[in-house]
Amino acid sequence: MLDRSFGGATLGNDAGGHLAANRISAEQCRENFKDLQPPLDSNQARVAAERCLFCYDAPCVTACPTSIDIPLFIRQIAGGQPVAAARAILDANVMGAMCARVCPTENLCEGACVRETAESQAVEIGRLQRFATDAAFASGRQFYRAGPPTGRHVAVVGAGPAGLACAHALARAGHQVTIYEARDKGGGLNEYGIAAYKTNDDIAQRELAYILDVGGIHMEYGKTLGRDFTLASLQAGHDAVFLGLGLGDTNGLGLGEPPEGVVDAVDFIATLRQATDKTAVPVGNNVLVIGGGMTAIDAATQAKLLGAECVTIVYRRAKTAMPASQYEQAVAQVRGVLIRENLMPAAIESRDGMVSGVTFEPTRSDGGRLIGTGERVTLAADHVLTAIGQVLRGTDLAGSGLALEKGRIAVDAERRTSLPGVWAGGDCVAGGSDLTVAAVEDGKKAAASIIAALAAMAAVAPLRAGA
Amino acid sequence: MTDLRTSFAGIRSPNPFWLASAPPTDKAYNVVRAFKAGWGGVVWKTLGEDPPIVNVSGPRYGAIHGADRRVIGFNNIELITDRPLDVNLREIKELKRDWPGRAIVVSLMVPCEEKNWAAIIKRVEETDADGIELNFGCPHGMSERGMGAAVGQVPGYIEMVTRWCKAHSRMPVIVKLTPNVASILPPAEACLRGGADAVSLINTVNALMGVDIDLMAPWPHLDGLGTHGGMCGSVVKPIALNMVAAIARHPATSALPVSGIGGIEKWRDAAEFMALGARNIQVCTAAMLYGFKIVEEMIAGLSEWMDQKGYARVDDFVGKAAPRMTEWQHLNLDYVVKARIDQDLCIKCGRCHIGCEDTSHQAITSMKDGRRHFEVIEEECVGCNLCALVCPVENCITMVPLQEGEIDRRTGLKVGGHRTWLEHPNNPLAVDPKPAKYAGD
Numbered sequence: 001m002l003d004r005s006f007g008g009a010t011l012g013n014d015a016g017g018h019l020a021a022n023r024i025s026a027e028q029c030r031e032n033f034k035d036l037q038p039p040l041d042s043n044q045a046r047v048a049a050e051r052c053l054f055c056y057d058a059p060c061v062t063a064c065p066t067s068i069d070i071p072l073f074i075r076q077i078a079g080g081q082p083v084a085a086a087r088a089i090l091d092a093n094v095m096g097a098m099c100a101r102v103c104p105t106e107n108l109c110e111g112a113c114v115r116e117t118a119e120s121q122a123v124e125i126g127r128l129q130r131f132a133t134d135a136a137f138a139s140g141r142q143f144y145r146a147g148p149p150t151g152r153h154v155a156v157v158g159a160g161p162a163g164l165a166c167a168h169a170l171a172r173a174g175h176q177v178t179i180y181e182a183r184d185k186g187g188g189l190n191e192y193g194i195a196a197y198k199t200n201d202d203i204a205q206r207e208l209a210y211i212l213d214v215g216g217i218h219m220e221y222g223k224t225l226g227r228d229f230t231l232a233s234l235q236a237g238h239d240a241v242f243l244g245l246g247l248g249d250t251n252g253l254g255l256g257e258p259p260e261g262v263v264d265a266v267d268f269i270a271t272l273r274q275a276t277d278k279t280a281v282p283v284g285n286n287v288l289v290i291g292g293g294m295t296a297i298d299a300a301t302q303a304k305l306l307g308a309e310c311v312t313i314v315y316r317r318a319k320t321a322m323p324a325s326q327y328e329q330a331v332a333q334v335r336g337v338l339i340r341e342n343l344m345p346a347a348i349e350s351r352d353g354m355v356s357g358v359t360f361e362p363t364r365s366d367g368g369r370l371i372g373t374g375e376r377v378t379l380a381a382d383h384v385l386t387a388i389g390q391v392l393r394g395t396d397l398a399g400s401g402l403a404l405e406k407g408r409i410a411v412d413a414e415r416r417t418s419l420p421g422v423w424a425g426g427d428c429v430a431g432g433s434d435l436t437v438a439a440v441e442d443g444k445k446a447a448a449s450i451i452a453a454l455a456a457m458a459a460v461a462p463l464r465a466g467a
Numbered sequence: 468m469t470d471l472r473t474s475f476a477g478i479r480s481p482n483p484f485w486l487a488s489a490p491p492t493d494k495a496y497n498v499v500r501a502f503k504a505g506w507g508g509v510v511w512k513t514l515g516e517d518p519p520i521v522n523v524s525g526p527r528y529g530a531i532h533g534a535d536r537r538v539i540g541f542n543n544i545e546l547i548t549d550r551p552l553d554v555n556l557r558e559i560k561e562l563k564r565d566w567p568g569r570a571i572v573v574s575l576m577v578p579c580e581e582k583n584w585a586a587i588i589k590r591v592e593e594t595d596a597d598g599i600e601l602n603f604g605c606p607h608g609m610s611e612r613g614m615g616a617a618v619g620q621v622p623g624y625i626e627m628v629t630r631w632c633k634a635h636s637r638m639p640v641i642v643k644l645t646p647n648v649a650s651i652l653p654p655a656e657a658c659l660r661g662g663a664d665a666v667s668l669i670n671t672v673n674a675l676m677g678v679d680i681d682l683m684a685p686w687p688h689l690d691g692l693g694t695h696g697g698m699c700g701s702v703v704k705p706i707a708l709n710m711v712a713a714i715a716r717h718p719a720t721s722a723l724p725v726s727g728i729g730g731i732e733k734w735r736d737a738a739e740f741m742a743l744g745a746r747n748i749q750v751c752t753a754a755m756l757y758g759f760k761i762v763e764e765m766i767a768g769l770s771e772w773m774d775q776k777g778y779a780r781v782d783d784f785v786g787k788a789a790p791r792m793t794e795w796q797h798l799n800l801d802y803v804v805k806a807r808i809d810q811d812l813c814i815k816c817g818r819c820h821i822g823c824e825d826t827s828h829q830a831i832t833s834m835k836d837g838r839r840h841f842e843v844i845e846e847e848c849v850g851c852n853l854c855a856l857v858c859p860v861e862n863c864i865t866m867v868p869l870q871e872g873e874i875d876r877r878t879g880l881k882v883g884g885h886r887t888w889l890e891h892p893n894n895p896l897a898v899d900p901k902p903a904k905y906a907g908d
Contacts, residue, residue: 043536046536047534047535047536050534050535051534053816053818053859054818055815055816055817055818056816056817056818056820056821056833057817057833057839058817059815059839114814114815114816114859115814117814117815118814118859118860
């Protein structure tokens with residue numbers, strides 16, 4: 001049980017390790033959790049904006065899942081009209097403020113920027129988008145209003161990016177919308193699932209408020225599908241249903257009942273986001289984060305920022321195969337997080353009911369197939385965060401008859417499910433990229449399809465009684 | 468090793484880089500710093516008669532910025548020196564004594580009376596300055612009082628005042644010209660008739676830098692009102708080059724020494740002015756934007772380039788480009804170029820395509836075989852250069868001449884020959900029209 005890559009010593013300090021709050025001072029906490037990328041001031045924004053070449057049929061627009069007219073909004077910033085720029089952004093993506101902060105831009109717009117090709121230095125599209133949307137929110141301007149009432153009523157399940165984008169578009173078209181949200185706050189993963197240093201100034205709630213301010217959207221908080229209502233009841237009571245459930249469950253390690261100290265990374269992130277005092281959130285001194293996606297990065301980085309001495313992300317495949325982008329990996333690494341690759345969890349070690357480490361089996365990839373070498377390596381830990389994927393919650397759709405594909409809801413190009421009158425989008429549907437921006441696009445596409453369907457229905461079907 | 472020493476209208480300086488008459492040369496403190504930095508000479512900020520003029524105590528300058536907030540156009544409403552004449556003359560005398568190897572020329576502007584000019588020249592001569600420059604250029608403020616550009620816009624006045632100055636001075640007389648005229652040639656010829664030893668150009672261009680659309684007033688403004696100023700900086704360089712070239716290639720004025728001024732920021736700008744015939748150059752705006760140290764780049768850059776080209780002295784290349792400046796009617800209409808896009812350098816921004824597609828000749832593709840691809844359609848390309856200019860990558864788009872005998876795919880005709888408009892059959896006034904070399908093939 002030797003960790004050979006560390007000269008035979010097990011990594012980290014397992015003596016005296018324990019979960020503890022207040023590892024850092026309040027002042028240090030403010031410093032650690034300030035904006036990952038600080039906002040641009042107006043001169044910085046102008047200089048950054050003037051780097052944009054205003055490409056024809058711009059590759060950045062093509063690379064944006066919501067097709068924001070990036071050259072146009074950047075030109076508007078250069079022209080000194082950031083609020084007008086924000087409108088260009090929000091017209092295409094009503095969650096442009098959050099996307100500016102959380103999009104993996106290096107894989108999307110900025111990755112496609114021709115100045116990346118030319119100079120390995122893309123135009124700072126994400127930061128410019130934040131500059132514009134910040135300006136719009138600060139101005140108090142509301143660009144959108146609910147359309148004249150159509151008398152139609154649509155149910156949206158889940159107040160995450162997909163549901164909100166869908167609801168917003170439906171409301172603008174004059175349809176009455178009720179959003180059923182299981183939690184007591186909206187925003188979905190924007191509120192619960194993203195690192196705090198990307199979402200400062202309560203941006204998720206401010207964006208939610210901006211979206212709901214359009215009018216015509218009624219929120220039902222604390223209402224869970226499968227518990228408080230069924231899909232069938234929604235169908236019966238509404239002209240259309242949109243499912244933006246997200247993924248309510250997480251994968252377990254499958255290594256038996258975990259001892260104390262093994263925590264779901266999603267819960268850790270949510271706890272931290274909801275904490276009024278982050279220093280009060282307990283964290284180990286020697287933290288292992290198992291997984292390779294954004295959740296792993298956000299959990300590991302924040303554990304480090306909370307004062308854990310040693311934080312290691314352990315991924316079962318090679319680093320290059322990690323779903324988290326290189327930029328995100330670097331965010332973790334420069335804050336002192338170690339990333340270890342090709343190690344697959346084999347057993348959780350515990351002492352007196354408390355986790356003491358994880359034993360891994362080294363792996364190699366054989367044509368994409370992961371092969372264990374049969375060896376064992378144990379890494380000591382007093383806190384283990386598991387981030388090995390989220391899945392649809394079984395109870396959500398039990399008995400609904402919805403067709404699934406690879407464990408998620410099957411949809412067509414218009415985001416129609418197998419059930420008539422039911423659309424779906426966001427992380428809960430098959431084929432998605434698990435990005436906020438992609439969820440927004442799903443919501444937009446579904447709303448367009450619902451609007452068309454309701455318009456067609458208007459010609460033949462009477463309004464629902466009492467609507 | 469190159470020799471940058473120049474003799475301009477008999478005034479010697481260790482290099483051709485002088486500071487123009489302007490705020491940087493208003494007093495000894497600045498000029499000493501300039502000499503320490505390496506400037507070959509200065510034209511002292513324009514002296515006038517006592518009592519000194521009064522400047523505004525608000526914004527004297529305005530600017531237009533390019534990308535990255537660099538100033539590309541600069542504007543001023545400052546007047547001539549606002550210091551007493553005695554103070555300026557004393558400092559000039561001291562500086563000439565302390566820096567005998569550097570050129571010190573004194574810019575002057577007094578009312579258009581011979582006695583006024585005679586009086587101030589007499590006092591300047593006592594300083595041992597190397598020469599005088601007659602400020603017939605400033606387009607704002609002083610021109611309202613019948614001086615500056617008000618003189619420079621009337622060739623008769625230029626000639627008259629120049630003649631007075633020559634008559635009353637042993638010093639070389641340089642006349643600084645305003646670009647705010649329909650043609651620079653009548654003023655230049657007037658200088659010659661008046662006996663000027665040299666001209667310097669250009670002074671600033673009449674300009675209004677902007678409008679404050681909140682206040683609904685010109686920008687900049689002073690207490691709510693604005694006035695036009697004189698613009699300089701990079702943006703005026705093309706205006707200056709055209710005027711320098713006009714003087715250099717006009718038979719009546721080509722022998723007149725020219726000091727080139729206007730938007731010179733780096734050695735190459737200076738070399739361009741000199742290639743058109745300027746024997747030295749003067750700088751103001753770039754020094755105001757970046758400080759005096761810029762002269763180091765100018766000296767080193769010009770020396771290096773002269774070394775590379777085998778020019779031992781400045782005179783070896785002065786004026787070499789001037790003969791190739793001509794009128795449109797002498798251009799060869801049978802010469803054909805086509806744009807060519809280097810696909811390895813192309814970053815696929817599409818700017819060449821959209822410029823050509825929307826505004827020109829629809830001669831660049833945007834797609835090929837379903838892929839984003841920008842390529843010149845030779846059948847449509849007129850060789851206009853737009854694509855090469857908008858392309859953000861240097862040398863990605865080049866203009867390639869078709870060789871003698873090649874087919875121009877736009878016209879279907881063989882390329883070759885040499886016909887100007889004066890010889891072209893389409894010109895109803897052509898005396899002896901020439902057919903195309905390959906017509907009838």
